[in-house]
Amino acid sequence: xxxxxxxxxxxxxxxxxxxxxxxxxxxxxxxxxxxxxxxxxxxxxxxxxxxxxxxxxxxxxxxxxxxxxxxxxxxxxxxxxxxxxxxxxxxxxxxxxxxxxxxxxxxxxxxxxxxxxxxxxxxxxxxxxxxxxxxxxxxxxxxxxxxxxxxxxxxxxxxxxxxxxxxxxxxxxxxxxxxxxxxxxxxxxxxxxxxxxxxxxxxxxxxxxxxxxxxxxxxxxxxxxxxxxxxxxxxxxxxxxxxxxxxxxxxxxxxxxxxxxxxxxxxxxxxxxxxxxxxxxxxxxxxxxxxxxxxxxxxxxxxxxxxxxxxxxxxxxxxxx
Amino acid sequence: xxxxxxxxxxxxxxxxxxxxxxxxxxxxxxxxxxxxxxxxxxxxxxxxxxxxxxxxxxxxxxxxxxxxxxxxxxxxxxxxxxxxxxxxxxxxxxxxxxxxxxxxxxxxxxxxxxxxxxxxxxxxxxxxxxxxxxxxxxxxxxxxxxxxxxxxxxxxxxxxxxxxxxxxxxxxxxxxxxxxxxxxxxxxxxxxxxxxxxxxxxxxxxxxxxxxxxxxxxxxxxxxxxxxxxxxxxxxxxxxxxxxxxxxxxxxxxxxxxxxxxxxxxxxxxxxxxxxxxxxxxxxxxxxxxxxxxxxxxxxxxxxxxxxxxxxxxxxxxxxxxxxx
Numbered sequence: 001x002x003x004x005x006x007x008x009x010x011x012x013x014x015x016x017x018x019x020x021x022x023x024x025x026x027x028x029x030x031x032x033x034x035x036x037x038x039x040x041x042x043x044x045x046x047x048x049x050x051x052x053x054x055x056x057x058x059x060x061x062x063x064x065x066x067x068x069x070x071x072x073x074x075x076x077x078x079x080x081x082x083x084x085x086x087x088x089x090x091x092x093x094x095x096x097x098x099x100x101x102x103x104x105x106x107x108x109x110x111x112x113x114x115x116x117x118x119x120x121x122x123x124x125x126x127x128x129x130x131x132x133x134x135x136x137x138x139x140x141x142x143x144x145x146x147x148x149x150x151x152x153x154x155x156x157x158x159x160x161x162x163x164x165x166x167x168x169x170x171x172x173x174x175x176x177x178x179x180x181x182x183x184x185x186x187x188x189x190x191x192x193x194x195x196x197x198x199x200x201x202x203x204x205x206x207x208x209x210x211x212x213x214x215x216x217x218x219x220x221x222x223x224x225x226x227x228x229x230x231x232x233x234x235x236x237x238x239x240x241x242x243x244x245x246x247x248x249x250x251x252x253x254x255x256x257x258x259x260x261x262x263x264x265x266x267x268x269x270x271x272x273x274x275x276x277x278x279x280x281x282x283x284x285x286x287x288x289x290x291x292x293x294x295x296x297x298x299x300x301x302x303x304x305x306x307x308x309x310x311x312x313x314x315x316x317x318x319x320x321x
Numbered sequence: 322x323x324x325x326x327x328x329x330x331x332x333x334x335x336x337x338x339x340x341x342x343x344x345x346x347x348x349x350x351x352x353x354x355x356x357x358x359x360x361x362x363x364x365x366x367x368x369x370x371x372x373x374x375x376x377x378x379x380x381x382x383x384x385x386x387x388x389x390x391x392x393x394x395x396x397x398x399x400x401x402x403x404x405x406x407x408x409x410x411x412x413x414x415x416x417x418x419x420x421x422x423x424x425x426x427x428x429x430x431x432x433x434x435x436x437x438x439x440x441x442x443x444x445x446x447x448x449x450x451x452x453x454x455x456x457x458x459x460x461x462x463x464x465x466x467x468x469x470x471x472x473x474x475x476x477x478x479x480x481x482x483x484x485x486x487x488x489x490x491x492x493x494x495x496x497x498x499x500x501x502x503x504x505x506x507x508x509x510x511x512x513x514x515x516x517x518x519x520x521x522x523x524x525x526x527x528x529x530x531x532x533x534x535x536x537x538x539x540x541x542x543x544x545x546x547x548x549x550x551x552x553x554x555x556x557x558x559x560x561x562x563x564x565x566x567x568x569x570x571x572x573x574x575x576x577x578x579x580x581x582x583x584x585x586x587x588x589x590x591x592x593x594x595x596x597x598x599x600x601x602x603x604x605x606x607x608x609x610x611x612x613x614x615x616x617x618x619x620x621x622x623x624x625x626x627x628x629x630x631x632x633x634x635x636x637x638x639x640x641x642x643x644x645x646x
Contacts, residue, residue, distance in 0.1 A: 049506035050506055154593045156593070184362040185533065186589070186590040186594075187593070189579070193586050213507070214579045214580040217579065219579075252508065255507040255510065255511040257507075257536025258580065259535040259536045259581065261539040261563050263539070267511055273478055273509065
C-alpha cells in the first residue's frame with residue numbers, strides 16, 4: 001500500500017471554559033485521542049452527532065487550530081505551527097454552507113485567484129487567470145461564469161465553486177465538512193459525483209465529515225465513528241456498516257431512516273441525549289445511554305481494540321476477533 | 322372522515338419584480354388519524370401551502386382556492402377572529418427550527434401555559450398541572466423543573482419536544498409538522514418521529530409531515546404527496562410510491578438517493594428547479610425530464626387518474642404494470 005499523506009496520532013484538543021469570575025475554569029475535551037491515516041485517492045469518513053468533535057477535528061487537520069496534544073504529520077513531516085503557513089496549501093477545506101462561504105462582493109474569478117495571489121506570488125496574472133479558468137471547467141462550470149457573482153448561482157453551483165477554490169493550490173488533502181447537507185437531493189447526487197471524479201483524477205485524500213450515514217456509506221472507504229470527542233469505532237466501510245461492533249454505531253445505523261417503506265424497522269431507541277462535553281462520564285462515554293451497560297463500563301474507559309476493524313467497547317455486538 | 326379539504330389552492334407573492342406563484346393549483350385531502358407526507362425540494366411550495374391553511378402568510382401573499390375547508394368549516398370566508406380560535410387549538414403546527422420559533426424572553430412553561438389560557442381558559446392550577454402532564458407525554462424528564470427553563474438552557478431536541486407539547490396542548494384535530502426533525506441528530510430524530518406517530522395512535526389526530534427526507538417519509542408516512550415548483554405532481558400511498566412512481570420527477574428523485582446507488586456514480590437530475598423568471602411554458606419538469614418531448618414543452622399536463630397517482634404527466638411511468646394487475 002502507498003504511504004499515507006497525512007497521519008494523526010493521539011490527537012487532542014481541549015478548551016478552557018470559564019465558569020464564573022471566582023471559580024476555576026473547566027476543561028472541555030472536544031477531541032480526545034483520535035488517530036487516523038489518510039491515503040491518496042481514498043476517503044476517510046468521520047461520522048457522529050453534533051457535539052462529537054468532528055468539526056474540531058477538521059479545524060486541527062486544516063491547521064486552523066493547534067492540537068493540545070498529539071501530533072499530525074503531512075508527507076512524513078511533522079506539522080508544527082511554525083510551518084503552518086507553508087503546509088496549509090496542501091490541506092484545503094470545503095465548508096457546509098455554500099451561501100456563507102463565498103464572498104458576495106467578489107466575482108468568481110477573483111474568488112478562485114485569491115489563493116494563488118497569496119500563496120504563489122511568483123505566478124503572473126495571466127497564468128493565474130488561465131489556471132482559474134481551467135479549474136472552472138474541471139468542476140463542471142462554464143467559462144462565462146468566470147465574471148459572475150455568487151448570488152447568480154444555485155446552491156449546487158456554489159458548492160462547485162467552493163470545491164474549485166479549494167483545489168486551486170493543488171492540495172493533497174481535501175477536508176469536506178458536510179459538503180452536501182445543505183443541498184437538495186437532486187443537486188446532492190451531482191456534487192457527490194463530482195467529488196468522486198476529482199478524487200480519481202487528482203488522487204486526492206478526502207476527510208469526509210458528515211452526519212448523514214447514507215451519504216457516508218456511498219462515498220467512504222474507511223469510517224471513524226465518534227462519540228463525545230472519542231473514536232468509538234473504526235474500520236472499512238463495508239465491515240462497519242455490515243457488522244458494527246460498538247452499540248452506539250449500531251444505534252446510529254438503526255436510527256437512520258431507510259428510504260424503503262417495506263424495510264423492517266428494528267429501531268434501537270436510545271434514551272436521553274448526549275451528555276454535556278464538560279461532564280463526560282468516567283467510564284465509557286456511551287455508558288449512560290447504552291442498553292448493554294454493566295458495572296465495568298461505568299468504572300473504566302474501554303480503549304479501541306482490534307486491528308483492521310476496531311471498537312472501544314467491552315461487550316461489542318459482533319465481537320471483534 | 323376528511324379533516325382538511327383543499328381544492329385548487331394557489332398562493333401568489335407580490336415581489337419587487339412582479340407576481341410570483343409559489344403554490345399552483347394544489348388539491349389535497351387529509352383524513353382523520355392518517356399521516357400524510359408532503360415531500361419536495363426547497364422552493365416546491367410545500368411549506369407555503371400549509372402556512373396558507375394556517376393563515377400565517379405575510380400580507381404580500383394572495384391566497385386563492387376553490388375550496389378550503391377544515392373540519393367542515395370554510396376557512397376562506399371565515400372572519401379572522403373565528404379563525405384565530407381554531408388556529409393553535411384544532412389546527413396546530415410545529416415549525417422546523419425550535420430554537421428560533423420559541424420566544425427567548427419567556428420560560429417554556431410560560432409559553433405552553435399561554436396556549437392553555439388563551440384557547441381553553443383554564444385556571445392557574447389547572448394550567449400548571451396540564452403543562453406537567455404534557456411534558457411527561459412528550460418525554461421531557463423532570464417536567465416541573467424544566468417548565469421554568471428558558472429555551473436557551475435546553476438542547477435542540479428538548480426544545481422540539483416543547484414545540485410538540487405546545488402544539489398538542491389543546492388536543493388538535495390536525496397537526497402540521499414542518500420539517501420537525503431536520504435540525505436534529507438522527508438518534509433524536511428517531512425519538513421525535515416515534516413520538517409523533519404514537520400521539521397519532523393515541524389521539525386519532527391527522528398528521529401532515531412536511532419533509533425533504535425520503536427516509537423519513539418511507540418510515541413514517543402512510544400517504545405521500547410530491548410537490549415540484551409549487552405544483553402537486555403525484556400522490557400515492559407510501560409503498561407504491563417507492564416501488565412504482567408514476568411521475569418522472571419522483572422516479573428520478575428516488576434514483577438519486579445514495580442508498581439506492583448500485584455504482585460509484587449516482588444518477589443525477591440535470592438543471593435546477595425553475596425560479597420566478599424561468600418557469601417553462603408546458604410541464605414544469607420538462608427542461609429536466611429525460612422523457613420530455615415537444616408536447617411536454619408546449620402544453621401543461623393535467624393531473625391524471627387516481628390509478629396513476631394523479632401524476633401531472635402526459636406519459637406516466639409504470640402505467641402498464643398497474644393496468645395489468
